[in-house]
Amino acid sequence: MVAAAAPSARALNEGSDLRIVEVSKHFPTPDNPQGRTHALDRVSLSVGAAELVSLIGPSGCGKSTLLRLIAGLNVPDAGELWVGSQPITAPSAERGLVFQDPNLFPWLTVRRNIEAGLMARGVLDEKRDEVQDFMRLVGLESFARAYPHHLSGGMAQRVALARALINHPKVLLLDEPLGALDAFTRMRMQDEVLTLWEARGTTMLLVTHDIDEAIYMSARIVIMTPRPGRIEQIIEVGLPRPRQRNSPEFLRLRGNILEMLHFTGRPLSAEGGGRRAE
Amino acid sequence: MNTSSVQIKEPVSLAVPTEDPNHLALPAEAAGAAGAADVRMRVGKLLAVPVTSALALAVHGWVSRNEPSVDPRFYTIFLGGTFAIGLLAALGQVTWPGLRRWMNHMCPILAGALGLLILWEVITSGFRWLPLPYFPSPAGVLQSMVTDRNLLVESTANSLLLLLSGYLLGVAVALVTGICIGWYPLARYWGMPLLKVIGPIPATAWVPLAMVLSPSGRFSAIGLVALAVWFPVSMLTISGVANTRASYLDVARTLGANQKYLILHVAIPAAMPNIFIGLFMGLGTSFLTLIVAETVGVKSGLGWYVGWAQGWAEYGKVYGALVIMAAFFSTIMTGLFKIRDRVLVWQKGTIKW
Numbered sequence: 001m002v003a004a005a006a007p008s009a010r011a012l013n014e015g016s017d018l019r020i021v022e023v024s025k026h027f028p029t030p031d032n033p034q035g036r037t038h039a040l041d042r043v044s045l046s047v048g049a050a051e052l053v054s055l056i057g058p059s060g061c062g063k064s065t066l067l068r069l070i071a072g073l074n075v076p077d078a079g080e081l082w083v084g085s086q087p088i089t090a091p092s093a094e095r096g097l098v099f100q101d102p103n104l105f106p107w108l109t110v111r112r113n114i115e116a117g118l119m120a121r122g123v124l125d126e127k128r129d130e131v132q133d134f135m136r137l138v139g140l141e142s143f144a145r146a147y148p149h150h151l152s153g154g155m156a157q158r159v160a161l162a163r164a165l166i167n168h169p170k171v172l173l174l175d176e177p178l179g180a181l182d183a184f185t186r187m188r189m190q191d192e193v194l195t196l197w198e199a200r201g202t203t204m205l206l207v208t209h210d211i212d213e214a215i216y217m218s219a220r221i222v223i224m225t226p227r228p229g230r231i232e233q234i235i236e237v238g239l240p241r242p243r244q245r246n247s248p249e250f251l252r253l254r255g256n257i258l259e260m261l262h263f264t265g266r267p268l269s270a271e272g273g274g275r276r277a278e
Numbered sequence: 279m280n281t282s283s284v285q286i287k288e289p290v291s292l293a294v295p296t297e298d299p300n301h302l303a304l305p306a307e308a309a310g311a312a313g314a315a316d317v318r319m320r321v322g323k324l325l326a327v328p329v330t331s332a333l334a335l336a337v338h339g340w341v342s343r344n345e346p347s348v349d350p351r352f353y354t355i356f357l358g359g360t361f362a363i364g365l366l367a368a369l370g371q372v373t374w375p376g377l378r379r380w381m382n383h384m385c386p387i388l389a390g391a392l393g394l395l396i397l398w399e400v401i402t403s404g405f406r407w408l409p410l411p412y413f414p415s416p417a418g419v420l421q422s423m424v425t426d427r428n429l430l431v432e433s434t435a436n437s438l439l440l441l442l443s444g445y446l447l448g449v450a451v452a453l454v455t456g457i458c459i460g461w462y463p464l465a466r467y468w469g470m471p472l473l474k475v476i477g478p479i480p481a482t483a484w485v486p487l488a489m490v491l492s493p494s495g496r497f498s499a500i501g502l503v504a505l506a507v508w509f510p511v512s513m514l515t516i517s518g519v520a521n522t523r524a525s526y527l528d529v530a531r532t533l534g535a536n537q538k539y540l541i542l543h544v545a546i547p548a549a550m551p552n553i554f555i556g557l558f559m560g561l562g563t564s565f566l567t568l569i570v571a572e573t574v575g576v577k578s579g580l581g582w583y584v585g586w587a588q589g590w591a592e593y594g595k596v597y598g599a600l601v602i603m604a605a606f607f608s609t610i611m612t613g614l615f616k617i618r619d620r621v622l623v624w625q626k627g628t629i630k631w
Contacts, residue, residue, distance in 0.1 A: 093534030
């Protein structure tokens with residue numbers, strides 16, 4: 001099951017493969033109780049252990065729904081989800097989730113936020129030493145006693161990453177984790193996430209709106225379409241790492257994806273380039 | 279337009295740095311004043327309490343010459359005490375920066391309080407504008423408080439006991455009710471209507487029932503105070519727990535949290551700001567209920583003392599009890615604020631109230 005693009009030197013191999021088999025999910029339409037929104041329609045996807053896969057597509061294509069199903073926060077109407085040989089039935093510490101909003105617990109200090117996962121599993125006492133390691137890993141040792149509202153967006157997102165990683169998840173689900181950051185912080189954080197990924201070998205699934213981010217980071221890019229949410233295409237990135245954001249191959253791939261998403265240029269008529277989703 | 283605003287500004291900044299305590303009510307304008315003015319300002323502030331005390335003593339001496347019937351001793355001692363303490367503090371702040379900061383903040387307001395005493399005395403014993411048995415002078419009130427101190431201390435202790443046991447009982451029950459109703463849909467279905475029907479009845483309306491039901495007045499007073507606290511604290515706990523941000527719960531679940539962790543470590547801390555609003559509201563209603571319950575049922579406590587003193591037309595004692603109530607309730611309120619600041623330290627800088 002192990003896919004391509006596994007980096008050469010890994011310290012750890014925590015990741016596990018992920019299989020999504022013919023998964024469908026409906027939601028009731030908010031304004032019409034009889035109506036149903038087809039969030040996902042028979043979606044199948046296999047992600048190898050330690051693979052980093054991006055999901056892109058316009059709003060409403062079911063990217064976040066798919067992530068919530070993998071996290072176990074929602075249950076599919078049909079189909080199966082597997083991590084390794086285990087079916088997904090409920091949320092678990094082996095599938096970490098990081099949102100666009102860091103969602104740090106505001107009543108806990110940075111250190112306690114990072115400890116939260118250990119505490120929730122009741123293993124804080126035996127694994128307390130690791131907390132320091134993870135704070136160092138994300139470069140926040142000097143902020144241990146700060147409360148979240150004192151942190152900048154980038155720092156808060158680093159805490160959120162550390163909080164998810166301290167449980168050594170087999171799969172890390174990233175729902176536009178860098179979407180709220182400014183462009184420079186975002187590029188730096190992309191490198192940090194890649195460093196974490198290479199060091200730990202965690203399987204990562206990244207939902208993003210940013211095509212550059214998807215190309216820069218992932219081994220494969222899954223392009224989804226809305227209504228009903230389906231996988232339209234899967235693109236192998238195949239560029240050597242570390243990737244150059246302005247290399248011709250990078251830009252060519254970017255152009256291809258834009259074309260697939262119908263964003264090649266401003267349409268002259270209203271019919272021209274498909275709807276621009278916010 | 280510009281010149282006119284400058285002209286307005288000028289006299290204000292000149293008026294502030296005087297040593298006359300009457301001008302100390304304008305400390306805000308002094309913030310931008312120059313260094314020399316600042317020092318004079320501070321001297322004025324530091325001496326405000328002894329100066330006002332001396333003024334009050336002078337007024338008292340003038341007034342009690344017309345009024346030999348009131349024994350002036352205690353009030354004179356009190357004002358002498360504030361004079362001495364004020365003077366000592368003004369000297370002590372030279373070596374104690376913490377005291378200086380406190381005095382810088384508190385002296386104007388304390389001097390203002392003393393000024394009110396002067397006004398009170400002038401109106402009552404000075405000009406006798408108010409009918410006497412009902413409106414004694416501050417000296418008369420202090421006199422009554424000191425002579426009746428044993429009963430007052432006992433009443434205060436009794437009130438404190440009733441209030442604290444009632445309040446804590448009410449809060450404990452309310453937290454359990456609130457968390458259950460806020461978290462479990464079944465508890466919400468059955469509990470919410472009950473709360474909505476019973477809760478809004480003022481606790482004091484239960485007095486007749488409480489007197490029938492409970493073996494002792496003391497017990498019924500505790501029950502009534504608890505009931506008064508229960509409703510607001512439950513309501514706000516429910517809204518706090520039920521409105522826990524879904525994403526906090528989602529994150530906690532993906533971190534491996536079980537139900538117990540979600541309630542204890544996510545929903546309750548998330549609800550804490552709301553719970554504290556309920557605690558403050560409950561404290562207000564508990565004061566009210568306590569005094570009413572003591573007046574009608576229990577034969578002790580400050581509420582009872584007020585009624586009893588009024589029965590004997592001893593209005594000095596009535597006001598004495600009111601003074602103690604004010605000090606007593608505001609101390610408890612301050613204590614709750616301190617607890618709030620400790621518990622909600624994570625909100626510091628984000629929320630002000």
